[in-house]
Amino acid sequence: MQTRHRVDTSTWFDATARLPATRLIEATDADHVAAANPPMRQVSYEPYLATAELQAAVNLAIGLGRPLLLQGDPGVGKTRLAYAVAYALGLPIEQAYIKSTSKGRDLLYTYDAIRRLHDAQLGGRRRGAVDDPRQYVRLGPLGRAIARAGHGRRSVLLIDEIDKADLDFPNDLLRELDELAFEIDELPHARYAVPADRPDLRPIIIVTNNEEKALPGAFLRRCIFHYVEFPSSAEQLDMILQLHGIGEAELRREVIDVLVRLREVDLARRPGLSELLDWAGFLQAVGVPAGEIGGLPYLGALLKQRGDQGRAVERLSHP
Amino acid sequence: MTVPHPAPPFVYDLVTRLRRRGLPLGIDDCASLRQALAAGFGLASTEDLAELCVALWAKSVGEREIVRAAFAQVEVPVWQTDVAEEASPTPPPTADPLAGDGLRMDPQDGPQPAGEQPATGEPAPAAQHVTGLAMQPPSTGSFDPSLVIVPQYPLSEREIAQAWRRLRRPVRTGPPVELDVVATLDRYARTGVASAPVLVPARRNTARLLVLVDRQGSMTPFHNFVDHLIAAIRSAGRLDLITVGYFRNVPGRSRDQALLADLPDPFSPALDPVLTRVAPLATGRLYRDPDLTEPHPFAAAVEQVSAGTAAVIISDGGAARGGFDTGRLLDTTAMLKALRAAGCAVAWLNPLPAARWAGTTAGQIARHIPMQPLTREGMYRTVDVLRGHPERTERPL
Numbered sequence: 107m108q109t110r111h112r113v114d115t116s117t118w119f120d121a122t123a124r125l126p127a128t129r130l131i132e133a134t135d136a137d138h139v140a141a142a143n144p145p146m147r148q149v150s151y152e153p154y155l156a157t158a159e160l161q162a163a164v165n166l167a168i169g170l171g172r173p174l175l176l177q178g179d180p181g182v183g184k185t186r187l188a189y190a191v192a193y194a195l196g197l198p199i200e201q202a203y204i205k206s207t208s209k210g211r212d213l214l215y216t217y218d219a220i221r222r223l224h225d226a227q228l229g230g231r232r233r234g235a236v237d238d239p240r241q242y243v244r245l246g247p248l249g250r251a252i253a254r255a256g257h258g259r260r261s262v263l264l265i266d267e268i269d270k271a272d273l274d275f276p277n278d279l280l281r282e283l284d285e286l287a288f289e290i291d292e293l294p295h296a297r298y299a300v301p302a303d304r305p306d307l308r309p310i311i312i313v314t315n316n317e318e319k320a321l322p323g324a325f326l327r328r329c330i331f332h333y334v335e336f337p338s339s340a341e342q343l344d345m346i347l348q349l350h351g352i353g354e355a356e357l358r359r360e361v362i363d364v365l366v367r368l369r370e371v372d373l374a375r376r377p378g379l380s381e382l383l384d385w386a387g388f389l390q391a392v393g394v395p396a397g398e399i400g401g402l403p404y405l406g407a408l409l410k411q412r413g414d415q416g417r418a419v420e421r422l423s424h425p
Numbered sequence: 426m427t428v429p430h431p432a433p434p435f436v437y438d439l440v441t442r443l444r445r446r447g448l449p450l451g452i453d454d455c456a457s458l459r460q461a462l463a464a465g466f467g468l469a470s471t472e473d474l475a476e477l478c479v480a481l482w483a484k485s486v487g488e489r490e491i492v493r494a495a496f497a498q499v500e501v502p503v504w505q506t507d508v509a510e511e512a513s514p515t516p517p518p519t520a521d522p523l524a525g526d527g528l529r530m531d532p533q534d535g536p537q538p539a540g541e542q543p544a545t546g547e548p549a550p551a552a553q554h555v556t557g558l559a560m561q562p563p564s565t566g567s568f569d570p571s572l573v574i575v576p577q578y579p580l581s582e583r584e585i586a587q588a589w590r591r592l593r594r595p596v597r598t599g600p601p602v603e604l605d606v607v608a609t610l611d612r613y614a615r616t617g618v619a620s621a622p623v624l625v626p627a628r629r630n631t632a633r634l635l636v637l638v639d640r641q642g643s644m645t646p647f648h649n650f651v652d653h654l655i656a657a658i659r660s661a662g663r664l665d666l667i668t669v670g671y672f673r674n675v676p677g678r679s680r681d682q683a684l685l686a687d688l689p690d691p692f693s694p695a696l697d698p699v700l701t702r703v704a705p706l707a708t709g710r711l712y713r714d715p716d717l718t719e720p721h722p723f724a725a726a727v728e729q730v731s732a733g734t735a736a737v738i739i740s741d742g743g744a745a746r747g748g749f750d751t752g753r754l755l756d757t758t759a760m761l762k763a764l765r766a767a768g769c770a771v772a773w774l775n776p777l778p779a780a781r782w783a784g785t786t787a788g789q790i791a792r793h794i795p796m797q798p799l800t801r802e803g804m805y806r807t808v809d810v811l812r813g814h815p816e817r818t819e820r821p822l
Contacts, residue, residue: 113460113461113463113464115464115465159476162466162473162476162477162480163480165466166461166466166477166480166481169461169464169466170457170460170461170464175484177485177486207602207627219604219606219609220604220609220622223609223610223613223622224619224622227613227618227619227620228619272663273590273663317485317660318660319660319661319663320582320583320586320657320660320661321484323449323583326484327449327453327454329484330480330481331479331480331481331482331483331484331485331488331489332480333486333489
C-alpha cells in the first residue's frame with residue numbers, strides 16, 4: 107500500500123489556536139537537508155483568518171496525504187495560507203515558485219553537468235570532487251521535503267502558481283507525488299523516500315492555481331480542491347484588518363466601506379485582500395484621518411488601472 | 426483491497442448524476458470518500474458531507490456548483506452520529522416552506538362579501554406620502570439549490586483541451602539557455618581541450634491558430650457553445666498565438682460573380698467547372714469582437730498569417746437553414762483560397778451533424794476542404810488535419 111493511501115489525522119491544523127509571536131523553526135535555505143540537528147531560525151507569526159471550510163479542506167488534505175489545490179481571485183490569500191499552516195504546525199516551509207521555464211525535475215533535484223565537466227577539464231585541485239557526482243546534485247523543494255521526511259522530520263511544501271509552467275509540468279510529477287519517493291538518475295543508488303510506514307511524515311503540499319491554463323485531469327484527480335472566497339461580510343474584513351495590525355476602528359470602518367462599494371463598481375480588476383492590506387497599512391502609517399478616506403487618497407495601492415481609478419473616483423464621489 | 430460492504434444507494438445515485446454531468450469519477454474516488462468518512466471528515470452535517478465531496482471531487486468553481494446541486498437532488502441520509510439524542514420524528518411545525526416570504530395566500534384574506542360591514546374599531550388606513558419606489562420589486566422566489574445553473578455544453582472543457590493540446594509544433598527558438606550535454610561531450614572528446622559548454626535554445630510550441638467564427642443568423646443558437654469552445658482552446662492549448670476573427674456568413678463577396686454565368690448546368694450545385702478560375706478573396710472584412718462592431722480588413726488578417734498557421738473555420742455553412750446558395754459557395758471558396766495562398770492548413774468545424782449537410786452549401790464546401798462536425802471525434806480529426814495529416818477530399822481546391 108502506498109504511503110499516500112493511508113489516512114493519518116494525527117496532525118491537525120487549528121486556525122483558531124492562539125500562537126506565539128515567534129517560533130523557532132528549521133531553516134530551509136540550506137542546499138542540503140541535515141540528517142540531525144538542523145539549523146534553526148526565528149520565524150515570526152503569520153496572521154491568517156481561515157474559514158471553517160478552509161480549515162476542513164486543509165485537514166482533509168493532511169489526513170489523506172494529498173496536495174491541496176487552492177483557487178480563487180488574485181490577492182485573496184492563497185499563498186499566505188501555506189505560511190500560516192507551516193507556522194501553526196511549527197514545520198519548515200519549502201517554496202517552489204513556478205516559472206514558465208520550470209521543469210518537473212527541478213522540483214526534485216538539479217544536476218550541474220556543466221560544473222562537473224568544467225572540473226574534469228581543468229583537473230588539478232578539484233579532481234577528487236569529479237569522482238563524486240553527489241557534489242553536483244542539488245535537491246529541489248520537493249526533493250528536500252522528501253529527504254527531510256527520510257530523516258524523520260515533516261515539512262510544508264508550497265507550489266505557487268502551478269499554471270505558469272508548461273503543460274507537462276504537473277504530469278511529470280505524478281509518480282513522485284503518488285509514491286513520495288524519487289531516484290536521481292545521475293547517481294545510481296540514490297533514492298529518497300518518505301518511509302512507507304510513516305504517513306505522519308508526508309509533506310503537506312499546498313498548490314495554488316490562478317486558472318490561467320487548464321491543468322491536466324490526471325493531476326487534478328489527485329488533489330483536494332478548495333476555492334478561497336473573498337470575505338463575504340464586513341465583520342470578516344474587519345477581523346482580517348485587525349489581525350494585520352490596523353488598530354484604529356474608525357479607519358477600518360471607512361476602509362472597508364470604500365472596498366465594499368468599490369467591489370460593486372464594474373471594474374476591470376477588482377481590488378483583493380492584499381491590496382486592501384497594503385492600502386490600509388499605508389494609510390495608518392502616514393496617519394491619514396479617517397474622515398478623508400472617502401476621497402480615495404493613495405488610490406494607486408488599491409486600483410492598478412487608469413480606467414478603474416477614474417470609474418472609482420467618479421462613482422464614489424457621487425453616491 | 427476488498428470492500429466489505431456495498432456503498433449506500435445514494436452514493437451510486439450521486440456518482441451517476443455527476444458522471445452524467447461530465448465529472449470523471451471512478452472507484453478510486455468513491456474509495457477516497459469512504460476513507461475520508463472513516464477518518465472522521467464530513468460527518469458533522471449534510472452540508473459538511475457535501476463540502477467533503479466538493480473538496481474530493483470538484484476541481485473548479487463550475488464543478489463545485491455541479492456537486493452541490495447533485496447533492497440537493499439526491500436523498501442524502503441524515504447522519505446520526507449522536508446516538509443519545511433522539512431525532513425528532515416529525516418536522517417542527519414552523520417548517521412551512523412558504524412562510525415568511527410573502528407569497529402565502531390565505532383564502533380568508535380575499536375580497537370581502539359586499540354586504541359585510543367593515544370593522545369600525547380599527548382606524549382607517551391613511552394614505553402615506555411616499556417618494557421614489559413605493560414597493561420592493563417582486564421577488565422571484567427563493568434560491569433552489571438543486572438547480573444546476575452551470576451551463577453544460579456537448580463538449581466539456583476537458584475534452585476540448587485534450588483534443589487541442591495535440592496541436593503542437595515544438596521548435597527550438599529564442600536565446601540558447603539549455604545545456605546540450607551530448608554536443609558538449611562530443612566536442613570535448615573531439616578537440617580534447619577545455620571549452621565552453623554547448624547551449625541550445627529551449628523548445629517552444631510555435632503552433633499558431635487562426636479561428637474564423639461565423640456569427641449571427643443561423644449560428645445564433647451556437648453562440649454560447651462556440652464561445653465556450655474558444656475559451657477552452659485558449660486556456661488549454663499552449664499555442665504561440667491564437668487569433669480569433671468573426672464574420673457573418675462570409676467575410677466578403679468574391680469579385681468573380683460573373684463566373685456563375687459560365688456554369689454549364691444552372692441546376693447543378695457544383696462549382697467544379699469554374700473552380701480553378703475563382704481568385705482568392707482580397708477584400709472583405711472580419712471583426713475582432715463577437716458582436717461584429719470592430720471591423721478589421723480580411724486581407725490584413727491574412728497578411729499577418731505566417732506559413733504553417735492552422736486556420737479553422739467554425740460555421741454551419743448554410744446547413745442550418747438547409748438551403749443551397751451558389752453565391753455563398755463562390756464567396757466561401759474565394760476565402761478558403763486566400764487562406765490556402767497564405768500557407769495555412771485549413772479545416773472546417775460544423776456545429777451541425779454531417780447528416781444535415783447533404784444538399785446544402787455545406788455539403789459542397791465539404792467536397793473541397795476537410796469539414797468535420799463539432800464533436801469529440803470531429804475535433805480530433807480536425808487537429809490531425811491542422812497538424813499536416815493528409816485528408817482526402819472529393820475535389821481539392
